[in-house]
Amino acid sequence: MMKNNYYQKMAFLGMLLIILFTFQQYTSKEKEDFSDVKFLTPHSIPLHLTEFDPNELDQKQWQSLGFTEKEIATILNYKKVVGGQFISKEQFKKCFAVSKEKFSELAPYILLPESNKEAKPSRYKDFKKRSITVSGRFNPDHYTVNDWMEMGFSKGQAEAILNYKKFLGGSFVSKEKFRECFMISEENYQKLAPYLILPDKTPANFNSYAKNFKSEKTKIQYHTFDPNTFGLEDWKSFGFSEKQAQNIINYRDRNLKGSFKNLEDIQKCYMISAEKFEEMKPFIKLNPATINSSQNQKAEIKQQEKTDFSKTDLNTITFKQLIEFGFDERAAGSMVGFRKKLGGFVTKEQILTTYNIDVELMQKLLSIAQLNTSNVPKYTLTEAPEEWLKNHPYFKYSAEKIIFYRLSEKDERKIWKLLKVKPEYEARMKLYLK
Template identity: 50%
Template structure:
């Protein structure tokens, strides 16, 4: 009996010890696995970090880097793809640090790390124009170490200088834009060919107070204007200070129907052409009425106007003599059609003129809004757009669209991938999303993904799609 009890106790002791050992052994295995896993994760993180840092930065040409080399500098696959695509968009090569900096995939912080190692000029160098500094100007400052103008940087003053002998090129090298430099020289020409004094130089509206304070210590001009000074026109012929441009083969044109491309062909920049169109459509309610209206547009110089004048064919469709038409009663379309010179049942709403709208019964404000909105859109695509036109007589517009056809064959449409930047930024339906579209099309090709990514409201998307292929 006592022996059986001892054997039973020994068995219980043995099984208890074995069970405790098994639990302890299992705990040790689990702890080792957890520790190894954490260590492996830490090693993976360290490896990733080292992969970024393993290449010591040195001087490099971003135009010759391979995909792998970009990655070794710390960029992700997606960032590298964006950089290489941006490189192809700008012509296959980066021309300056500033151009590279504009790439969305390179953050400001990352660019700051790389900047001192990039083997590119600060800004793209441009070919020398006809306005080279003359010998006198060079005597007042050496520009050999100065980079081309960058609007984000401060003025670069080379030392003591006399602005009376400066050319357009000299002022541009100092930091002014071409147009600003031309304006400064025109002001000098107005004064008689000399700035006379620091007071007169400061009075030039192009030169801000801040810039004048920086330039004042270096100006080689008298402090005060002589008391007997009077402005006299220079004896020499008025000069156009702009760089020489190719002769323009002018042909007769109607400024009221000339579009953006048409004004560019006449020698204006894209920005100037858009200003002229905006001036015509907004300030003049859709059309130039007289030659004076054209000459008053501030981007058209007197010389340029005289150059174009013989070729301007101005159809004065909306002069004051048309005002009597605006008093036409708002009878229905069919009852008044017999009294009208225009057959509105055959008049395309995308070609109807200001004069015809007045004839139909619209007042000048409504007619101008109609023409102006249509020009901004590049043509109506559906008749609802006419009814939504700001400042239009809704009842009269409804009668017009009920009786007149709308032909949309000539309305320009694009895809989001090939739409010109100027078109996107000026079209009423796209201009608020233009920058996003230009950015996203570097990476996306699917238009539906564009709209999802930009989070465009359905009603705005519907309007935009009217002008998409």
């Protein structure tokens, strides 16, 4: 009996030692540091975007735009709900699977009218899906914009296809690379593939993009020029696209009030890269006469001022009067447009939130001019017209909820609780409520 007790005690001590040893090993083990671990998401991959019609995209193409399978399914279901095709960017934007950030990224490339109002049959014909016809075997490297349009592609699609060819280095290289063109849907590729005069596979040593753009740069013949007298075609002759050239001119005429004053002004233009600036720099000759001319014109305009801005109402000030005060056309148009959407300004602080506005110049105007708010329309939450709620910049994102809640609730305090808007948004909205 004593022998059995001895063995039981020894077994218990052995088990206790094993447990203690295991616990010591676990507690002494250093914790692994995961601070440098980074997770990649599909949205972290940069997209090479070209113009596209969202009505023509298949599952694979939506994925190439960065959407998940679930988001794609939602977009396709939404397309069925709205009648089988998107008719405008405005309509596409309303799909809740498309975030505001994603829409902003894609909007410049979408081949649809801006709004539903613009999407009339006569105007929509340029955007809708076309059937592709092929007459025989052809080499796509030799095709122009007109050739692609005759085949059935829109002008925007044709230009995007040529931009893709340029991206590859001036040639589609192979059927394999041609198939990767974003503008070519799988359905259209299957139609075109038998007629393409291209190798099936891409050469192993293929190197796109860089070589082509080096050769392009050597073709540009620079000459001495005054950037203050350069027009659209002049900037294009230096290798800028039409859009880039127009933006340079806008920057000069609007942001700089008509002229580049020095080399630094040119260097700061966001459309001119540092590399491009260095190329052009030896040929830039700023003529003092063109600089003085723009300044003299500005002085003449000031002399012609007739408006007494101390007696001017900010809710009735005109586009021309804003130009007269010194604003450029973009800023003046933004202010007048914003005021129209609001139905009038209620506080001077609102005006400073206008896009594209010169804040310093606007503050000067605000210190001089008056603000009459007597004609600004105001309503209660329960009586506000539906159209007004849906179009007003401060209410449109909550309009549907307001319309829904007030069907069964007449106490505005309770409606505000149900809306759950941020305090700063609520404060803005209440400016237009009785």
